[in-house]
Amino acid sequence: MLSERALPPQPSLPERRRGGRARRAAGGAGATKAGLVLRRIPTYELLGEEALLALEEQADWILSEIGIEFRGDAEARRLFAAAGCSVEGDRVRFQPGQATALCATAPAEFTLHARDPHYSVALGGDHLVLMPGYGSPFVTDLDRGRRYATIEDFRNFVKLAWMSPWLHHSGGTVCEPTDIPVNKRHLDMVHAHLTLSAKPFMGSVTAPERAADSIEMSRIAFGADFVAENAVMQGNINVNSPLVFDETMSGALRTYAEAGQCVCVSPAIFGGAMGPVTPAAVAAQTHAEAMAGIALAQLARPGCPIVYGSFHNTMSLKTGSLTFGSPEANLVTLVLGQLARRLDVPVRSGGGQITSANSADGQAMADSTSAMWATLLSGANQVWHAAGWLEGGLTMGYEKFVMDLDQCGAMLRMIEGMEVNAGTLTPESYREAGPGENFLSTRHTLQHFATANFIPDISEGGAFERWAEDGCRTVEERANDRWKAMLSAYEPPPIDPGVDEALTEFVARRKAAMGDDWY
Template identity: 80%
Template structure:
């Protein structure tokens, strides 16, 4: 609930935040949250125990023989040296089995608190959280075409994510607001997440001081005491694959970990460029890089909530172009789901609705659906890039966003499973209708028609004649009308004016203290 000051009132403590990972008994659902989605279909177990052990052995070999470089971050290297790792110049080498041992203090699941606790989510276990795309410098729509993203676009996508029942997370850098200086835009982005939405969100990571600003803004809204004891935000830490953490990423990681906020470690491997071409090698290297980042978070603060992430795909070995939704990348997604579960931490998928297509066309939806199926079947707990992604991540598409929302809703209906109860079996309906009769007017149908089937927002075009009379609009044209209608109907979630004023004052002070930096 919200206190009179507009800050989240602390709930009961979540197991597993400190002092080791939380293990749940069968049938123990733990804390619940309205924003959470529970998986009722099992994850795909692609690899047997022998193959998984071989991948873990390869990852361990990479960490012990090759090592990971932490460039420019003496404090990170000091922490590893104090833990018994071999540190030579900027390279850190682990002892055999040491990385997994250090990672063991990370919680198996934890609550990510939202400004409105009704939208808090649980990461880990059988919980599933979907969020929009991340990091695109461009946006596109049918009216204005492809262009550099602005803060208006960023705010629009935050609003669309808030309105959708199929996204449980507001995202992070949904698109880059290039009309604001690089060193200041994180303030406007976090402000948008905190005021235009009340779902979980991600903060700035492009410099340690920007990470600190993000956490300070969260403290203003949630209260410093609550933030000290609970995860209210996430930071996306990209590995500079192959096998490098730069000072920016490891520095931001340490800031989030010190504050007890969620660290998402995301290796980014394109086979043939940042790693070998084979799916097995990509999976093993991803596992090594992810464990190195998770280990650093645990050395900073044992029990720090983490997410085991990845962003992997293939590339055309003929042209060098990036490819998405390929069977090889999907196999890696399935394998990483198993490796993350064996490590005992929540897993972020390497997929989502991703594509190399330049428009929201047939290729875009085929690529996206292929990647999303593998992601859902992998058992991932958090799915990034679930809506909007185009052009290999360079562009967020307005039409693609709402087309993807329909797919998200269908996927969530699927993972929720099928209820088999006297009410769903409905023997009464057979007594009402009988042989040779339809069931449209039965009590059961009239009571359940609105919820029995997933209803997409844009997919149904009606019979041919109606569709032709209506202008023969394709899905992209119907999506154009859909996102405009959603924005027209947007209403912001309530926030205490005093809190919003304090946020504005903080942003004004921080911006006044720094010059504009556009690069």
């Protein structure tokens, strides 16, 4: 139960840190359900204790000396004032250590329930959850090129995410369905997540009332009593970096928190624009902004499940254009994993398979792989933008989506680590094959032929002559075939007819009440 009355006594921050370290040291035990993936490789600890303390002290300095503005949200400011923060106008200032203390009621781990319990996921600890890209107004494919996204595109990406074994989450605004009015499109998006998929999903945050609609639809799908006691959806709360929460974001944050649903607080800092240019400053500012949002969620409902998020990258100081997968951004990703673990809360990576490339070319894959490696090594619990991202997030690519799925599968295989035992060392294979012979026909190879190595769907090798005879087809062309085949084979997950009917009726009724206004 998430209510304040049922909240168990909270351990001190040092105890929470020790508990988190103990869980990570114990290692994972493998996946037990489709949605539960455990990391078996260690995280990369970039900074030592002295440097981490310096970043935490800088975050405290920002919160106490500069403060965070909660513009237009009197209720948020009232909650902070009641908690002992200094409030002047829109600006809220914290005493050193106060924000950290306010974050202490956030759970270290929690379950995000899916409509089909088989796909429920755990966030926190050693768990890892991958989800598709988020927020693109455009889509692209080899047949039709770049264009504004429609609800058909949105539904297609929900279907592709549902079909992939490498994505554990349906996502949120995977792309913006621009053919539906802004004030109504959230209804169609949540309806698609709840009916075309049975994996966890994200609701709307573009207005508090749209967040409330999303929660109400989840109550229809899961049952009001279940939603009252469990997290079944997430809301993505972007900070207007530097150091501002606008009324829309903080209002949506409180709406989700008050309902006991997961709040993802995501500062968005591009070094040199929304924060100083140096990685250390970006890390400290992200920590300050994230703690302020987490604190508000805990004041709205102690014990509310949260995810410490970030979306940080660099920019070209020559042109002002954004860059992704850069070494500086990757360093910040690694450090934020450390800072979040010291708070002992689940962390959403700042990376994923992200790129500023305009097509699914070599640059796109180099950027994406660079960012994704840092993401996984950072110890992220939830990875957004794991599939489809192009053009700095402006575009979701169909071919890029399924190319990224192959990379997701390969990287998930990597985090399983290596088992060393009699079965994997297989001394009998040496007796069977002997010196100078190959192992292809040994019993061990035949027994493990289908599972020994990760097998991608799109990548292929082989002789140049065979590739030439097949038309010299590129990986992007093969990906074009792949996403079409997936959509052709799509089958919707089962849903109770009464729930389906109730969701459809709710969407129709809410749309009718909104009239014809596009905004």
